[in-house]
Amino acid sequence: MAAEKKKRTYDAARTKEIILNAAEELFAEHGYSAARIDAIAQKSGYNKSLIYQYFQDKLGLYTEVVKRADQLGDSILRELIGDLLTDESVPSDPVKFRRLLEMLISIAYQFMVEHPRYLKIYAWEAAEEFKTWNQIAYRPDDISEFYKLAKAAKENGIIRKDIDAFLLPIMMWNSVSSFIQSYSRLKDLMEEIGEPLPQERAKEQIVKLVIYGVMEPSLL
Template sequence: MKIIEPTESKKSSRTYDAVRTKVIILDAAEEAFANLGYSAARIDVIAKASGYNKSLIYQYFGDKLGLYTEVVKRADQIGEQATGAAITDFLKNEEFIKDPVAFRRFLETITRETYEFLLEHPRYLKILFWEAAEEWKTWNQITYRPDDITQLHELAEAAKKNGIIRQDFDSAMFPILLMNMTTATIQAFSRYGSMLGKLDSPQMREQTIEQIATFIIHGVMEPSLL
């Protein structure tokens, strides 16, 4: 007697395989874009690294730009999951933009979470630096646009109105400062490691996070509140 496998089981198996295949391709693509930049990364190299042919990559992602878009999208979503939980309590209760002590804790928390995420995802950090070197030309073409500045800008505006952020500071610079202080510091360790020590040392990590947070706090908050 022939046993017919339920249609639902077949569909679930195919779905699982497709998801797994996409993950493998995205991993290979992320490594290629991180090591070579968008312009130099080739689809055939990514296909070989992933173990799948180019036609399947085109089927799933359309073209090279579509593949790159999905790499950026996945990294952004992972970043949201990694950093979002730590600052959710602050965002649920916006009273922290009226309380200097709470706002300072917010700056310390977001600095730590951003720094640790980038340190633990070096390929994404490399992609950001490739984009910066190429004047963000590819980044501005992708359909998925990570919005990591709007909410921070709005929070900074509100904190400024409440007298927490210094009045001579442009709140539009707030999210830029947060991101660039962390990315630039991590990148600089490759150059100054002999003087600063090993970045992966727990002690050095804590010291660096503390130094960045202190710099940001003293740069954006009213001196009278420190």
């Protein structure tokens, strides 16, 4: 009996994952408004009633897609720079703070390159003024978490006085996401003039742009 229950639990988890993968693909392709549960059911190979059973409704399914993306990003971030995120000396140490900025941008860049669907979903939300994002119960907390760190760094003179600490994480995210969305176009333009633009070089340029734009020049 225990083995049978374990098998049912495993199958349910796998089924949810398949449905989420299908939903993620269609939300990325069409946006929340145009994606249809019928199409998600067909893509996943499961019927609508099972989707409603697991996720209640379309918004519940969308919420789980956003939640999964955020939790995956968080797990990668904490695995790679967990020590810096918990180091209380970072906001008062220019070397550590610069290193944190470099790693945050590099990890965000790589994550978006490797998970383009998440970036497309975010782009759809931006185009629709985040009307669906603001309805979901799950709230990614990356911005407020980094704001506290940036605010402390500014108070310690590491961030320039004319930089708004609250806007810093937003500007960092937008610098990375906007560039990646434009990368194919820029890459083609650079190749036309004989200047290849590999991803690594692009990432390094964004890191420099942010660091030299927000940190106190005397500390660089």
